[in-house]
Amino acid sequence: MKLELMKVNVKSVGWGDRTEVLKDGTLKVNKKELLAHVTDEENLKSIGAEIALPGESVRITPVKDAIQPRYKIEGCGQVFPGMVSDVESVGEGKTLVLEGAAVVTCGRIVGFQEGIVDMSGKGSEYTPFSKTCNVVLVFEPQEGIEVYAYEKACRLAGLKAAMYLAKCVYESGGTPDKTETYEIPPFTRSMNAFPGLPKVAYLYMLQTQGLLHDTYVYGIDAKRILPTMIHPNETMDGAIVSGNCVSACDKNSTYVHQNNPVIRSLYERHGKDINFVGVIITNENVTLADKRRSSSYAVKIAGMFGVDGLVISEEGFGNPDADLIMNCHKAEKAGIKTVLITDEFAGRDGASQSLADAAPEANAVVTAGNANMIVVLPPMERVIGFTEYVNVIAGGFDGSLKPDGSIEVELQAITGATCELGFNKLGAETW
Amino acid sequence: MVKAIESTGIAVVHICTIVPISQTVGANRIVPAVAIPYPLGDPSKSREEEKVIRRGILEKALEALKTPIREQTVFN
């Protein structure tokens, strides 16, 4: 399967009469058209749209998801299959990417949901989305709407917006600045390619714990799947989508699913010192039986691949640490060497145990940092969304939001700050 | 918390879903729960049926509290 990502560089965003990318890299967006495209009167009372650029004194909260605008221009199916497009399998052909742009969704709080993105200042150092040019959609739910329906509506609107932007750019004749090619052939060839190089696969854990803690694969709630294999290219076409934003620091936004850095890093070393043979997705369910079933099943697939090594990434913390350790333990027992990517909850002083579970076999761990670390976010001139909820979001506390508009909060509340796909450069040491 | 309370000499039984975590961390008396969002319930059942499930788990909990143990024990 071969996929070419045609990347159009976006350096800024502004409103305009036509949705297109100008020669200087500015993405112009027709606001009226965009909003008409995502309107959903049944579920959403209002949708607003704003722009947030890197370096601006802007705060976006509460953030639900970030999505990279992409649109398939050649090959089967269309981006975000099973969600806003047909269910056909994707991952081949050509896909246009608005590189440097993101759709960020933001909405009135329902339960405990959150995420803060600051485009400048201390907070901007920790989130990937202070570096993207963002089109922000702000939602207000219809009165009396049921929470699951509201979450779904926000999710779909974000995906629609992302696809709309990329589609318009393509139709307006936008030309890519860069093309990247990703290819792994069928097993008959891939398994025998590069003899002498160790076979490595990626075990991709997806959070599946209920409202605002869910992930979708081809539109299916991943709670309901058995672990299975997926071609890495499918993730680039949005086959995996986020419904997950609580404790924003380590939830995988759709954007990071589309730009999975583990997949990128494995492709980079492919044929050099490893043979990257495939990806296995698995879930993090809320019963012990499901955890046991999924970990055994996922490791069994890895065994069927005959891999020598497995990179395992987690999503979330707490009970999913048990899934992580189970996956590691079972793989190591089956003779597969593992490296885990996780984040830590070591307390504000960094002195507490970082993970809820542990095992001596987990001897190769990369950390995305301690999410309990306190940061003080300076006041921002403009707030997109609503700040009243800062005190109650996960990572916030009584008195988080100060009268002057600054926020004292744990990293936990900053979107993508400790992403366990290893998206960021943050780590931690024992001192 | 379980271990800290038990350190004062009071017997504690931990009703939880992720038994492996409880075991790793070191609770001594463990009773498996139904699921994370509803440890003593089951929204797919009627309220009456849920109370029966709840009773079953609590009976096991009392049993665990009555049982002398030398090491970590899961009461299934």
Place this chain on the structure above:
Amino acid sequence: MTYRIVHYINQFFAGIGGEEKAGVGPESRNGALGPGMAFKAAFGNEAEIVGTVICGDGYFAENMDEAAEKILKMISDLKPDAVIAGPAFNAGRYGTACGAVSEAVSKKLGIPVVTGMYPENPGVDMYRKGIYIVETSDSARGIKDAVPAMAKLIMKSLRGELLGSPADEGYIERGVRVNRFNDRIGAARAVDMLVKKLKGEEFRTEYPMPVFDRVPPAEPIKDMKNAVIALVTSGGIVPKGNPDHIEASSASKYGTYSIAGVQSADEVAYATAHGGYDPTYANTDPNRVLPIDVLREMEKEGEFKKLYDYFFTTVGNGTPVANAKKFGSEIGARLKKDGVDAVILTST
């Protein structure tokens, strides 16, 4: 400005005497004494030792709390900007005293404090997490290295400079996790680590797995029919409105709420504050997490004598272990005082 430093030392280094004088109580003297003279030289004009507080190692060991309190007062009366203690090298009681005094100064006076010990000094394991302990050799011959290292660290702290790694600054690893930006993203570090692991090459894990301590099982209940049972939960069930604002994650507190006369944790009066799981089911019927309804039935039927009048709740979502331990200790102490026989603790 010249910083004011107070130096804490034991009876031996104060020149009072050896083991035979270990029982002397706390006293305060002006200026520098014993090893304080070496520190004086190291500080030059930037800082001066305004006073030295002395205590016999034996006295401290036998009267830890009272001695620490007295010593703290003597120190604070001298109005210092910072405190140095020891160095204690490998002397166990002295190390424990230096550690305890340093921790008290840090917590109660909130000013910089540095001490020095040999890594195997028992004071290290006891106090390393809360204070900076400069690594020294095992005997007083190491004073010529210990003093400049301790002086450098305390001056840095006084100037408000950020302290670096143990290797850079010369202090013993405290065992706390500190966030640092790498030059590469985590995914690249992971693939790199795997390649090394597969090749059998040396690699360094970024997070060494912890080993958990164990508590011996408490005695079982012999007479359940006469037992008082208390309910505790980490599932975050609170009176509706969360009156004490228990946090949805990283809870800094727990709540104690009366259930005298309450027959059921109904959805009118209770809800969950926990941000780590889908709250819908707990909110529709909080008994699913805090099973008051069935426990009351069992109480009525005489399965046990009484359900304790209060339940304790916190949110077990990203709760640092140190907090959980503190909550558990406090709850346990109260229950013990009130004659509770056993606890049912529910988690989500």
